[in-house]
Amino acid sequence: MRDIESREDVKLLVDTFYSYVHQDEKMAPVFKMPKEQFERHLERTYNFWDNWLFRTGSYQGGLMWAHIEKNMSYPITTELFERWLAHWFRSADELFKGENTEILKSKALELGQIMNAKLSSMRSASPNS
Template identity: 30%
Template sequence: MKKLESREDIEHLVNSFYTKVIKDETISFFFNDVAKVDWNKHLPKMYSFWESILFGQMSYKGNPMAVHFPINEMQAMEKRHFDQWLELWKQTIEENFVGKNADMAIYKSENIAKLMAYKMEMARKL
């Protein structure tokens, strides 16, 4: 296993993760049917997002929360969906990487999943 330490590692992680996501019975429909993700645009954004989170590169420009609210309005994004996202993310990291940054990627993703699930639920109650 190798350490998670470069943009190339992040690209490998993100690509491997989304290979699982697009086949997943619980969450794939958000990407394929609801958001109709353009993968040529989405993947580079995710590389930059995680590069910013893990390496402080500040290459990501955007507001991930704002992007998810319209999707949540079309189809409720529930805690179970974020739990599945998190499970796939952790699996992908554990299959490919070890070390401090791999641990940090899991830790940060847990916080992101909790916050996103909470905010999406609160938005549905308004």
């Protein structure tokens, strides 16, 4: 098995990840959106990881806000974060092996912990959420 070496590899990883997400009954509803919107989301997600690994400048930011906004209409719970990470790790390990693969796994874990801490403090601060 080889490592993630290009944007094409990033796309394969993200697409594989979403094929598991769509089969997960608890996660699929979160990403139920019009096709065009989902395609835009996919492109931004490719950009995010591509930029992270290869410093392409393709991602302009707004990661935390994307989740804060979603969390207001659909609570992103700790359980959903755990499922997200399980699908990400499984997809990465099935397809690739190497330093970049480990970077994408550990970065997702780190971001998941930061975002979950932020969203859960927002949830407990607001009795209506």
